[in-house]
Amino acid sequence: MNNGLTDMTQKLVVVGAGMASGRALEHLFEAAPGAFEVTLFGAEPRGNYNRIMLSPVLAGEKSYGDIVTHDAAWYAENGVACRFGETVTKIDRKRKVVVSKGSETPYDKLLIATGSAPFIIPVAGKDLPGVMAFRDLDDVNAMVEAARKPGAKAVVIGGGLLGLEAAAALKLRGMDVTVLHLMGHLMERQLDPAAGYLLKKELEGRGIKVHVKAQTKAILGDGRVEAVALEDGTIYPADIVVMAVGIRPETRIAVDAGLYVERGIVVSDQMVTSDPDILAVGECVEHENVCYGLVAPLYDMARVAAKTLIKEDAAFRPVETATQLKVTGINLYSAGDFADGDDREEIVLRDASAGVYKRLVLKQNRIVGAVMYGETSDGAWFFDMLRKGTDIAEMRETLIFGQAYQGGSPLDPTAAVAALPDDAEICGCNGVCKGKIVSAITSKGLTSLDDVRAHTKASASCGSCTGLVEQVMKLTLGDSYNPAAVQPMCTCTDLGHDDVRRLIKAKGLKTIPAVMQELEWKTSCGCAKCRPALNYYLVCDWPDEYADDYQSRFINERVHANIQKDGTYSVVPRMWGGVTNAAELRAIADVVDKFNIPAVKVTGGQRIDMLGVKKEDLPEVWADLGKAGFVSGHAYAKGLRTVKTCVGSDWCRFGTQDSTGLGIRIEKFMWGSWTPAKVKMAVSGCPRNCAEATCKDVGVICVDSGFEIHFAGAAGLDIKGTEKLGLVASEEEALEVIVALTQMYREQARYLERIYKWAKRIGYDEIRRQILDDKDRRKAYFDRFVFSQKFAQVDPWSERVSGKDKHEFKPMASVGFAEAAE
Amino acid sequence: MSDWVEIGRLSDIPQRGARCVDTPIGRIAVFRTAADEVYAIEDRCPHKGGPLSQGIVHGAQVTCPLHNWVFSLETGFAQGADEGAVRTFALKRDGERILMDASAILAAAAARIAAE
Ligand code: SRM
Ligand SMILES: Cc1cc2nc3c(=O)[nH]c(=O)nc-3n(C[C@H](O)[C@H](O)[C@H](O)COP(=O)(O)OP(=O)(O)OC[C@H]3O[C@@H](n4cnc5c(N)ncnc54)[C@H](O)[C@@H]3O)c2cc1C
């Protein structure tokens, strides 16, 4: 062969497309692009993603798309032949080929990165449908599916990191969750009993049942999981059982190939197995008798393996790892070893009212273990000293109060980060130290968190160090970067709308007083800004459980009419899609006469407004309108207002579809729903756009091939044409897309934020991705909207005609008239 | 001399809400706070006449439904940067019953007639 490149290009086969191999390939392509022709096998039918983040995906806080680490473009760019969905069943070391699905692939070098397999406890019933692990996206999808059933019950076996993340997430999904844990306290490998107790209390506070010292006897069920039975006789009913009791290195193909395997595949410091052409990285590996189960050391292995492949010197050294539980609202940090011992001393700090517990274990004036619950901002500082073996004798007295107390510096998180040495590790997952972040910011002129993530990988894996990274950015960039630039909701709190929304969900807060108590509102009962916002968030998040607080609604939404400048009201009944008829018009005319209504006007929203109605008359006006079939037009609501239509294919010579019919269908499906701000829609029958759909919150332009969905337009205080969401073929699909988009907006936007503002903040592409590309997600949004409509689609006028809120419409008494007449 | 007349019961008014009482000097708004205190003020915002009884009640304050001025129910004064005040009226509680001093209203009505 005379082509030098071909001569040198070696074939690298990688088995397992997981976190470790993904990282190894990144290093490899960066250091020596083109040196290897890579074939990547993955048993899962998808490429590399951030497995750590499956917990937030399960909780619904992130989507699968958010956690993909390598996409098709990346593989193509680097010439990786992807064989996803293909399990390698055999390694033939003599012929240097791997076998999969009956085909053979030759290698010069082989990298095994098969991760680990969830451990399934060998009890009766373990194979029943409904018993699942928590390891990959398929598991997550199965759990999400199970959670759809209202009132579904989940039993999680295992109260470790994984089990608790699963339990918290399933609870957020609305399941009834029980955690069974074999030991006396939760996360016993990372926590001491005191912290375990606080954690248990917190989880129980969220409505999760926790049963410790639970010995599973059998999983019961006829053809499907129905319950879990414990040795002590307790039986917990279950629709699903999640096994999260541990993992074991996935070594089967290595064992079959005759490689040296103990608990894991044994490797040298260079990540080479007993066969010099075969390397291994990740959880499947055993190094110096240790198997690892957190990503930080696996990333080190990946770096070393890449170097070994390109024949550079590198050696893997064991590292201490710190643990954080990724459950929103729970702060927990643990590192090192905290068993009691004669040669050990401890320092403990408790603040019961604040739910704070901190414990340091010392040995010869050095920190060997640290557990923190409730307040973890000093975690990185303690961990840094732990790893370096810093002598703490000098600051022993004040050590537990944290870094800010040392040397009299003020209690300011930025000061704490400023005091960290350059080699202090900020991001544990990716092993990024402070100095590296600072130099990346200054040398590359980075200004945003996303830039820093892209260039340094800091905060790009589990995200729990985001706060610290932002502190470093603030230190480096000065006032031009302000991580705390969150606009508080109002003067009653320092929290911004997004934080409040997240915490309502995370803490399972279901009443306004609970929100104010738990989030430490500074006023006793809020104000006219925060109360309506909180009321909306609770209505949206707990449609079936939350009792709407009318006293927290603006007057219009309380009496279901629009207050006018003279204290009278206007009444706007729905005219579906702007279509009316003689009977309706006659009923309106009669009402206007009967109640002497001074003004009648056609609105800009294709319906009729009766203005100047006295408050006392409202119930009777509604009663008469109701007899003619009218319901409230919600012209006053932060909710669906109008769906304007044009005549469409029914009449118009250019009409391509039944725009009137679709508009009516959308309005009938969606009326009554509460939204962060008002929502207006329109459907035009062709691109001439007579219904003005391209300046609405959501608009549809009918075309021959289907329905173009538009969103994020504005024509009030701001003027903005819509963005195109995409084209769909059928009315059904158009409805599903519009409903899903609205639900996404309902769940994410800040109160009073119109769709166009929210969409700009979230990103149009992100919305397209979640609503158009990710069909499962779209369906889930759609289903949640439909569920909430069960409680929302009640005509408020007829309710009031039947007597609801009578007090609103009548004075309580008259005083002083008789006497005044005398 | 005071002339206390019953205008209703505590339970007639929702917590953090208000009801109106018609009088010869116009409507008076009677508020009930979250802590079950009751207050009476003129139901007319000094800004542009907004009906304060229709506002959102928070603490011992109400926010006008028309342009969001905030008034103290105890003193009648506008809060924050806005300047203005509404008249307040004394109330008495006798268990569940809420009583208003009709003589104060008559006096106010007489003063108004005199001024015209
Ligand atoms: C009645 C109507 C004017 C008319 O006579 O045609 C109207 C009347 C009011 N509009 Fe409007 N808007 C009306 C169509 C519109 C439109 C046109 C449309 O819907 O196609 C717009 C521009 C599109 C938009 O929504 O952005 C419009 C943009 C606004 C805005 C600016 C909103 C924004 O975010 O930019 C406000 C102020 C607000 O909501 O804070 C507003 C607020 C109001 C309020 C509710 C003011 C208030 O808070 O009291 C008015 C209540 C009148 C009443 O008691 O009925 N109205 N308003 C229209 C009722 C439509 C309906 O059938 O429901
Ligand atoms: C829900 C969850 C939360 C976690 N949270 C954290 C955390 O907060 N912090 C942390 O540090 N770690 C966390 N972890 C652990 C972390 O995800 C793992 O340590 C890491 O993913 C291991 O990487 P790996 O490449 O060794 O294995 P994996 O990422 O599991 O990848 C191995 C891949 O190989 C495939 N495979 C196996 N056998 C074959 C075969 N024969 N042929 C083809 N493909 C095969 C598997 O299907 C899998 O896709 C979490 C794990 C889970 C499941």
Ligand code: SF4
């Ligand atoms: S434009 Fe709308 S808000 Fe302004 S006066 Fe007219 S109806 Fe009122």
Ligand code: FES
């Ligand atoms: S009328 Fe009350 S604030 Fe304007």
